[in-house]
Amino acid sequence: MFTAGKGRLVALGAVVVGAAIALSGCASADPLSSGGDNASGSKATLIVGSQAYYSNTIVAEIYAEALENAGYKVTRSFNIGQREVYLPQIEAGKIDVFPEYDGSLLQALDKTAAGGTSDAVYAALKGKLPAGLTALTPAAAADQNSWTVTQAFATKYNLTDIASLKNVTEKIIVGGNSELQTRPYGPKALESKYGIKIAGFKAVQDSGGPLTVKALVDNQIQLANIYTADPNIKSNNLVALQDPDGLFFPDNITPIVSKKVDAAAQKVLDAVDAKLSQDELVSLNSESVNDKKSAPDIAKAWLTSNGLLK
Amino acid sequence: MNIFAEGIAWLFDPAHYGGVDGIDTRIGEHIMISVIVLAIAAVIAIPVGYLIGHTGRGRVIVVVSGGVRALPTLGLMILIALNVGVGLEAPVIAFVVLAVPSILAGAYAGFDAVDRRTIDAARAVGMTEWQIVTKVEIPLGLPLLMGGLRSASLQVIATATLADYVGAGGLGHFLFLGLQTRDYPQMLAGSIVVVLLALFSELLFAILERLVVPAGVRAGERADNQEDVRAKSVRSRTATG
Numbered sequence: 438m439f440t441a442g443k444g445r446l447v448a449l450g451a452v453v454v455g456a457a458i459a460l461s462g463c464a465s466a467d468p469l470s471s472g473g474d475n476a477s478g479s480k481a482t483l484i485v486g487s488q489a490y491y492s493n494t495i496v497a498e499i500y501a502e503a504l505e506n507a508g509y510k511v512t513r514s515f516n517i518g519q520r521e522v523y524l525p526q527i528e529a530g531k532i533d534v535f536p537e538y539d540g541s542l543l544q545a546l547d548k549t550a551a552g553g554t555s556d557a558v559y560a561a562l563k564g565k566l567p568a569g570l571t572a573l574t575p576a577a578a579a580d581q582n583s584w585t586v587t588q589a590f591a592t593k594y595n596l597t598d599i600a601s602l603k604n605v606t607e608k609i610i611v612g613g614n615s616e617l618q619t620r621p622y623g624p625k626a627l628e629s630k631y632g633i634k635i636a637g638f639k640a641v642q643d644s645g646g647p648l649t650v651k652a653l654v655d656n657q658i659q660l661a662n663i664y665t666a667d668p669n670i671k672s673n674n675l676v677a678l679q680d681p682d683g684l685f686f687p688d689n690i691t692p693i694v695s696k697k698v699d700a701a702a703q704k705v706l707d708a709v710d711a712k713l714s715q716d717e718l719v720s721l722n723s724e725s726v727n728d729k730k731s732a733p734d735i736a737k738a739w740l741t742s743n744g745l746l747k
Numbered sequence: 748m749n750i751f752a753e754g755i756a757w758l759f760d761p762a763h764y765g766g767v768d769g770i771d772t773r774i775g776e777h778i779m780i781s782v783i784v785l786a787i788a789a790v791i792a793i794p795v796g797y798l799i800g801h802t803g804r805g806r807v808i809v810v811v812s813g814g815v816r817a818l819p820t821l822g823l824m825i826l827i828a829l830n831v832g833v834g835l836e837a838p839v840i841a842f843v844v845l846a847v848p849s850i851l852a853g854a855y856a857g858f859d860a861v862d863r864r865t866i867d868a869a870r871a872v873g874m875t876e877w878q879i880v881t882k883v884e885i886p887l888g889l890p891l892l893m894g895g896l897r898s899a900s901l902q903v904i905a906t907a908t909l910a911d912y913v914g915a916g917g918l919g920h921f922l923f924l925g926l927q928t929r930d931y932p933q934m935l936a937g938s939i940v941v942v943l944l945a946l947f948s949e950l951l952f953a954i955l956e957r958l959v960v961p962a963g964v965r966a967g968e969r970a971d972n973q974e975d976v977r978a979k980s981v982r983s984r985t986a987t988g
Contacts (some may be wrong), residue, residue, distance in 0.1 A: 445923070460896065497814055534971070594763040612833070614923070614927060615911070615920060615923045615924035615927060616923075616924055616927040616928045618924075619924070619928055637767070638767075638915040638918075639833060640911050640913075640914045640920065640923065641833050641912075641913060642911065642913075642915050642923050643825075643912070646831060648825065648828055648833055648913060651828075651829060651830060651832055651833070652833045655832045657832055657834065657914075658833075686987065
């Protein structure tokens with residue numbers, strides 16, 4: 438993943454704008470102002486942040502409502518752009534809870550990090566986090582890069598994992614953002630690591646959004662980089678190829694918390710993440726993309742149906 | 748080294764030429780897109796502009812098309828691409844929408860600016876409507892039409908950088924890739940090439956303008972400067988009569 442959510446603002450502009458309107462009440466608070474005075478009783482006010490990426494905002498809203506339910510005061514600082522923008526704020530202790538993607542965060546903190554299994558990435562991340570920050574247990578849900586093809590293409594060439602792309606006898610045109618060509622998991626890696634012949638590259642700069650999906654469905658491109666939690670994969674009959682060799686960094690949703698998040702609050706977040714499976718995340722995203730529901734509505738319904746609200 | 752010097756250095760690095768992502772290839776695509784767009788826009792806008800200018804009816808079309816300029820081209824292009832798919836069609840249609848108003852206004856204004864007395868005189872000497880259009884209005888309107896084409900060309904060359912968003916190539920490649928990988932020298936190099944193309948287009952149209960505008964019209968313009976009025980007015984009469 439280039440940085441989780443990078444450029445997706447463009448692709449999902451409408452959704453994000455919708456979320457922004459829905460959350461405008463909260464957004465009026467200065468996201469960068471220091472908060473969390475302890476005056477209002479025993480429990481601290483916690484600042485929950487999110488990326489400018491609709492799916493991330495939904496997860497942040499779930500965290501926020503779960504914490505509120507447990508008696509914490511919560512200030513929401515949602516839609517704070519990309520990792521380059523918000524990471525310094527987290528490091529400075531100005532945000533207390535942030536739903537992150539462990540592989541992408543690890544790569545942001547350590548450019549030379551090696552990939553690997555989810556567990557390995559999580560372990561490596563814990564060693565790289567700045568002092569004062571903690572990575573809680575990752576959810577099973579991940580939103581990461583994938584090499585995705587249509588179901589018809591997968592069936593025709595019996596494709597299951599990335600390596601099986603070698604079976605393909607027709608030309609493979611890869612579509613995606615320009616920078617995909619320069620990524621360590623890009624078309625060049627497919628050629629050098631797996632010996633897959635890539636016939637060309639077509640730039641579609643919406644980060645796996647609707648244009649990319651359409652190009653794939655229309656067979657203008659055969660292989661695209663689409664995030665695994667994208668509901669378009671299901672609704673357009675696409676197949677994200679398995680990645681047994683860890684070409685992509687696993688990107689499980691992992692709350693990054695500050696010292697102000699005490700053990701009880703951590704338990705609340707752990708309880709949420711324990712329920713957040715891959716299918717749950719996709720269906721949460723689908724409620725936003727396909728059903729156009731607002732993040733607070735989606736969050737409340739999900740928490741209620743999972744018995745996480747008292 | 749400052750970023751500007753790095754951008755220039757990027758531009759002159761031989762490794763950045765040749766192949767699908769070479770500067771030369773991308774310039775070729777960029778020019779191709781711009782020329783196609785201008786040609787289509789001209790074929791649409793010039794006859795319509797002339798018709799409105801000659802008949803004086805439908806001026807509202809010129810006004811409305813001027814308003815169309817406010818359409819965000821990126822949004823329009825994505826909207827079209829969601830229907831026709833990625834490739835050349837979506838950007839070409841979106842850029843034609845961008846280019847038409849300038850050309851239409853130029854064509855219309857060129858006719859509209861012709862002195863009514865000149866047209867009356869042409870009619871009085873027995874010219875048909877067609878002759879008035881082809882021998883009076885078109886030649887006299889050429890400077891303004893060329894102005895419209897010139898500004899349309901400038902807009903299209905600058906905006907054609909968006910084409911790479913939907914896989915149509917062009918110099919936008921360096922801007923998108925540079926932005927997303929924080930390779931600012933590359934972005935700057937791409938921008939410099941776009942600026943050079945734009946300047947080249949200005950120069951080309953300046954030359955074209957001199958070539959296509961009849962001597963009499965140019966003479967008329969110079970006559971406005973009150974230099975050697977008699978000699979010019981003689982030529983002016985022969986050219987327009």
